Amino acid sequence: MDLKSFLSEKRQAVLERWLDYVLSSYPSQTAEFLKNRKNQFANPVGNIISEGIGGVFDAVLADLEAGGQSDSGVADFLENIIKVRAIQDFSASEALGFVFSLKRAVRGEIDALGEDGEGFYKELGRLDGSVDKIALAAFDVYVRCREKIYELKADEVRKHTFRLLQQANLICETLPRKGGENDDNPEEKIG
Amino acid sequence: MKAFLPFLAVIFLVLLVIVGVKTASLYFLFGVVVPYAALLTFLAGVVYRTVKWGTTPVPFHIPTTCGQQKTLPWIKQSKIENPSGTGGVIVRMLLEVFMFRSLFRNLKTEMHEGPKITYGSDKWLWLAGLSFHWSFLFIVIRHLRFFTQGVPMPVQIVEGLDSFLQIGLPLVYITDVLFLAAVTYLFIRRVTIPQVKYISLAADYFPLFLLLAIGCSGVLMRYFLRVDIVSVKTFTMGLVSLRPKIVPGISTLFYIHLFLISTLFAYFPWSKLMHMGGVFLSPTRNLANNSRIKRHINPWNYPVKVHTYAEYEEDFREKMKMAGVPVEKE
Amino acid sequence: MAKEPKPEELLKTINYTPPKTGWMDTPVEIKPGMFCWGAKAKSLNTVGFPNARDWNPTEEDWKLPDNWQEILIEGIRERLSKYRSFRLFMDICVRCGACADKCHFYIGTGDPKNMPVLRAELMRSVYRKYFTTPGKVLGKLAGARELDLQVLKEWWYYFFQCTECRRCSVFCPYGIDTAEVTMVGRELLNLLGLNIEWTMGPVAACYMKGNHLGLEPHTIVNNIEFMLDDIETITGIKVTPTFNRKGAEILFVTPSGDLFADPGTYTCMGYLMLFHELGLDYTWSTYASEGGNFGFFTSNEMAKRLNSKIYAEAKRLGVKWILGGECGHMWRVLNQYMDTWNGPADFLEVPKSPITGTVFDNAKSTKMTHIIEFTADLIKNGKLNLDKRRNDHLKVTFHDSCNTARGMGLFEEPRYVIKNTCNHFYEMPDGTTREQTFCCGSGSGLNAGEDMELRLKGGLPRANAAKYVHEKYGVNMLANICAIDRAALTTSMNYWVPAVGVTGVHELVANALVMKGEKKRETNLRGDPLQMPEEEPEVAAGAAAPAEKTAGGKANV
CATH class of the missing domain: 1.20.1050 (Glutathione S-transferase Yfyf (Class Pi); Chain A, domain 2)
Structure with a gap:
């Protein structure tokens, strides 16, 4: 069996380990809530995280299969998680550290096999490559989220002053003339 | 720690009786003085607390509305969840007091995604809370047989209902089982659900241990270490008729039961157990949402300093005139 | 990575045991992005509020009057005698935990002190210490604690992390309303000039x-x-x-x-x-x-x-x-x-x-x-000439605002108006609307810029429900009847679900309203071109039965 099939088989177990690593970045009392409350509306953070890491994991598997050549986007899944982590009380390294802990989760699962798992160690280099790729993508998403937050702050100020500027004839008056609300400028969106 | 001290406290209370009654033979103290004192404390305390709440004004009309308001005639009002009159309020309060309506609401939000782990603690809280309180009420009613000449009809009915399963000898009362199970559950959830454990105080554990001990001593007396019912009734009738006398041949177990109940009575008014009275006075539940229809009076409403229109016009008269806004003084 | 413990250590921490220190011993940490700037002397002076001075919450010295404890204790005493709600809610909580996970700030931050019950305990613990016999005698054992500077800062931090939305009071078996506690808490802070400039x-x-x-x-x-x-x-x-x-x-x-x-x-x-x-x-x-x-x-x-x-x-x-x-x-x-x-x-x-x-x-x-x-x-009564097709590009959902929902019960009227001005209306899932609606996360004067992270966290439960109907039905507009919602949800949606816009209900009305003598409309009020079929507008004069397209919004996927 190659690493990819092994991981597909052990998907649930690896994800559980990984989730535990991710949640351990939260205070324990919070982690318990995030883990145990299953309702996606009563516990959006926990659900976004569990769904998100599932998606990222599948992307890693796809990348392994494609020999590190997969360019299918993981951005969506990453984005959902990172959007949440970008506004929680984390530094950038803490917010993104969860990506790397996938390596530990996989190794933990292989270690559990004892001698039977030795064959997989050779392939771990490739896995690490895929994870690193995603970590870099995660960095982009994180920066976009933080930029978005500052943009939102600026937007609110702009909306508050727009009419004043308009009155002072500092803005030429043409329709449409919105204050940035739902601008369909893809550059500005997170995703 | 927060659970351990209250546990010790209850053990201590039990030991106190054993020492007091068995070795020191303080029958009169534990059988007469303490129960009377506890009852007096209970009555005085409950009246004091309730009067204190009741005499504190309700300055504003602040019901929490949980349904459609009374509005245009063709829009159906939710008369119980958002009552506009006394009738609706009474039904809302009855549902709250007898069915724990608000706790029940938790059920609705419990939607599980897929057939994964189910986690229904909220529903269980409602069920356990309801079982506990109803069982307690039934048990109290059943105990009236010890304080009345003969056994009144209502008490007999309750006893009949309660033992309809017809198992065991003496017949097992369903509420005895429910009571112990519910209190145990309430304790277990307090120590196992991390959020609840985190917010719990010693004052939350003490009543649970106390109730558990009361329940256990009662069950022991009825089903296992049978006490002499006739002597007990003679004794309790003495208490009720204010001619208390110690009846010989009543086991220490009974005194333990009596003392723990006395403790509960004396403790009740000074603790969170007063929620029983408080629920009736809660202004978010016992008011109708009719504050646009009928003026609610605040007894301590006082005049406040305002910025009058005249002062405002003084500040902005020229600007108002320039913008074509009418002014009082040209 | 800043702190990466070894796996074995980690597994130990994933034991999910509650924090070693109880909440009373966990000091408050005032985190950036989670609070609003302190009120300026100028603003306080304008309305004659006490202790007017410029101050900074992140600095150690809050420039309090020497007798601040006395002022607060007297303040509590006065309010206990004035508000039955306050006195009762100090006394009757049994800490059952039904409210714990009902707060949008708790859901979004996971901070235990954002559980409504604990937010109120911040105040109750002090109440017990100074106003109840068990608290005076037994102290911490009875859940009582001294009012010191740490406690004061904690009050300030957490009473300005409550939007007074009253969602918790819907679930409380005694109707305990944290908003009442927060309001008293803020009044007390006000006695020391500890307001926020944004209000x-x-x-x-x-x-x-x-x-x-x-x-x-x-x-x-x-x-x-x-x-x-x-x-x-x-x-x-x-x-x-x-x-x-x-x-x-x-x-x-x-x-x-x-x-x-x-x-x-x-x-x-x-x-x-x-x-x-x-x-x-x-x-x-x-x-x-x-x-x-x-x-x-x-x-x-x-x-x-x-x-x-x-x-x-x-x-x-x-x-x-x-x-x-x-x-x-x-x-x-x-x-x-x-x-x-x-x-x-x-x-x-x-x-x-x-x-x-x-x-x-x-x-x-x-x-x-x-x-x-x-x-x-x-x-x-059929008094308005409405052409719903002008809103056909919108798939609308309705956000119940906390105050019109739980402080009034205004549920059917806005839905009736929306259904008569729009052809596409979808409800968000049960448990997130009507009396159980989630706050926008920025209510009660917290919609400042400096606490953006707090607002986005608190806005997540609402945004999450909006995202659900966006993905399921293609909802692209969140209607509401609240000015703070219009401002705050615009920001929150922009972050969480950028494809969903925000509108007041009367914007929908005006866009659909066929006015006497109007010219052919080329754009809607926002200046976006109208995408209308060419034929004559079919006039839905008023009382037409509202075409209910809601799929119930049940979330049992």
Whole structure:
């Protein structure tokens, strides 16, 4: 069996380990809530995280299969998680550290096999490559989220002053003339 | 720690009786003085607390509305969840007091995604809370047989209902089982659900241990270490008729039961157990949402300093005139 | 990576044991992005609030008066004797935990002190220490603690992390309302000048100039004239509202946010167009130019001082009744407080729609009607010529605002209006709407810029439900009847679900409204081109049965 099939088989177990690593970045009392409350509306953070890491994991598997050549986007899944982590009380390294802990989760699962798992160690280099790729993508998403937050702050100020500027004839008056609300400028969106 | 001290406290209370009654033979103290004192404390305390709440004004009309308001005639009002009159309020309060309506609401939000782990603690809280309180009420009613000449009809009915399963000898009362199970559950959830454990105080554990001990001593007396019912009734009738006398041949177990109940009575008014009275006075539940229809009076409403229109016009008269806004003084 | 423990250590920490220290021993940490700046001396002085000075919450020294503890204890004593709610809610909580995970801030932050029960315990612990015998004798064992500087800072931090949305009070078996505790908490902090500038600035502005934004009378007129120009460009109709006009039948009061910031301005244009179309005899006021009441987020007295302008102005202008715009906390105040504070309004008449003749008996005493009640009645009586197709590009969902939901019960009217102005309406999942609605995350004066992370966290539960209907039904517009929602949800949606816009209900009304003598509309109020089929508009005059397209929004996927 190659690493990819092994991981597909052990998907649930690896994800559980990984989730535990991710949640351990939260205070324990919070982690318990995030883990145990299953309702996606009563516990959006926990659900976004569990769904998100599932998606990222599948992307890693796809990348392994494609020999590190997969360019299918993981951005969506990453984005959902990172959007949440970008506004929680984390530094950038803490917010993104969860990506790397996938390596530990996989190794933990292989270690559990004892001698039977030795064959997989050779392939771990490739896995690490895929994870690193995603970590870099995660960095982009994180920066976009933080930029978005500052943009939102600026937007609110702009909306508050727009009419004043308009009155002072500092803005030429043409329709449409919105204050940035739902601008369909893809550059500005997170995703 | 927060659970351990209250546990010790209850053990201590039990030991106190054993020492007091068995070795020191303080029958009169534990059988007469303490129960009377506890009852007096209970009555005085409950009246004091309730009067204190009741005499504190309700300055504003602040019901929490949980349904459609009374509005245009063709829009159906939710008369119980958002009552506009006394009738609706009474039904809302009855549902709250007898069915724990608000706790029940938790059920609705419990939607599980897929057939994964189910986690229904909220529903269980409602069920356990309801079982506990109803069982307690039934048990109290059943105990009236010890304080009345003969056994009144209502008490007999309750006893009949309660033992309809017809198992065991003496017949097992369903509420005895429910009571112990519910209190145990309430304790277990307090120590196992991390959020609840985190917010719990010693004052939350003490009543649970106390109730558990009361329940256990009662069950022991009825089903296992049978006490002499006739002597007990003679004794309790003495208490009720204010001619208390110690009846010989009543086991220490009974005194333990009596003392723990006395403790509960004396403790009740000074603790969170007063929620029983408080629920009736809660202004978010016992008011109708009719504050646009009928003026609610605040007894301590006082005049406040305002910025009058005249002062405002003084500040902005020229600007108002320039913008074509009418002014009082040209 | 900053802190990466070894796997074995980690597994130990994933034991999920509660923190080693109980909450009383966990000191507050004032984190950036989670609080609003302290109130400036200037704002406090304007309304005569105590301990006016410039201060910074992140600094050690909060510049408190020497006897601050005494002031607070006396403050608590006074409020215990004045508010049954406060006294009762200090006494009867059994800490069952039913409220714990109902708070949007707890859900979004996971901070245990954001559980409603613990937020209230912050206050209760002090109450026990100074006002109950067990607390005095047993101290910590009875859940009591001294009021020290740490506790004070904790109060400040967490009472300004509560939006007074009252969702917890729906689930509490005794109806304990954390908003009551937060309100008292903020009043007490107010005694020491520990307000936030984001509420105090607007309070001072509203006191002196009549509205939160500090718009002076000529600016209000100018602002509205700009909107009138836009309306004329879009519809070809010249709308001519009046200001401070004596003898008008109706005084119209709306939150000033609608005059100023998008997308509230479109809602405001909606009011102007609707009233013009009806030929309503109404006036705006520059003195009572604020429906909202940020005073409500500082103290009861301040709220009353600001609120007094509405009745005073109605009396001065000699109107018959008052119509109020779309706003949330404004309506909590108008419904539950105004008459008590500043009534009786016996110089007014019971509101009666001059168009339909409907008498609004449910406002018999306050004489003030919500515009959504007014408009729903118009539609029911077939008085509006509405072309729903103009809103066909929208898939709309409705966000119940906390205050109109749990402090009033205004559920069906806005839905009726939306269904009669839009063809596509979808409900968000059960448990997130109506009385169980989630707060926008920015209510009660917390919609500042510096606490953006707090707002986005608190906004997640709402945004998450909106995302669900966006993905399931393609919902792209979140309608609401609250000025703070219009501002705050715009930001929150922009972060969490950028494809969903935010609108007031009367913007939808105005876009659908076929006005007498209007030119063919090329754009909607936002200036976006209308995508309309060419044929004649099928006129859905009012009472047409609302085509309910809601899929119930059940979330059992």
